[in-house]
Amino acid sequence: MNKPLIRIVDDDAELAESFALLLETMGWTVKHYADGPSFLREDTLEGPGCVVLDVRMPGMTGLEVQAELERRGSKLPILFLSAHGNIAMAVHAVRHGAADFLEKPVEPLDFVQKVSQVVTMSLQSAVTEAAGERLRDRFAGLTPRERNVIRAVLQGKQNKEVAIALGLEVSTVKMHRANAFAKLGVHSQSELMRLAFEAGVTAEDELLA
Structure with missing residues (x-):
């Protein structure tokens, strides 16, 4: 600094x-x-x-x-x-x-x-x-599909709902979710919510577009 x-x-x-x-x-x-x-x-x-x-x-x-x-x-x-x-x-x-x-x-x-x-x-x-910028960089490192899944998770959707919304198999959603969680360093939806809050990221954030 x-x-x-x-x-x-x-x-x-x-x-x-x-x-x-x-x-x-x-x-x-x-x-x-x-x-x-x-x-x-x-x-x-x-x-x-x-x-x-x-x-x-x-x-x-x-x-x-x-x-x-x-x-x-x-x-x-x-x-x-x-x-x-x-x-x-x-x-x-x-x-x-x-x-x-x-x-x-x-x-x-x-x-x-x-x-x-x-x-x-x-x-x-x-x-x-x-x-906050360092935390946002984690979200920026997600693939487009991982961002879609994380956006849906932040909206409170379950895997089945995400699969329907994105036209994917539930198993594929689970894979993208697990990969995204690993990149973000979280293990649960509640941890994701907390990380997003600290980073100032919402489901409507352009980072998740």
Whole structure:
């Protein structure tokens, strides 16, 4: 997994450099962007970390940057900074997924603590997502016929029902089911259900099409 990256998006260069130095002293990797457009243009938005985002900036406001990140499907947690914030603005930011809304000036230790909290949250999310992808890869490794059988099993159908639906002999269904279970590492329908839940796979999932 990539090392967490903290993106500071703030047109106040002096403040950003101060925060960056503080975070780097604590062992974090930091990148500073002077405005929203350059951040959105240059950053990959990949890997764990967070975005420390100022509200009032030239070009795009922090809320506009947040809206664009949301549109792009970014999962990076956002810490908003503002010297001109209000309750309505903070509520809007949090409702749209911001981790927190901090008012400038921010106490350095409070800032570091908040960053640490959201980066930890990002890392945990990345680990969970990676685990889910590995489980989904198991389903992706099934043959088309095995996927058909597993989809039917997830729908609660018995072997005889699956055989009728797919136009197969019951013995053939049992063979495909056994092969699929072996590939997935499960031994029963209940274990399959649990694995599918952990992988985020349903009977309607495109993986089983």
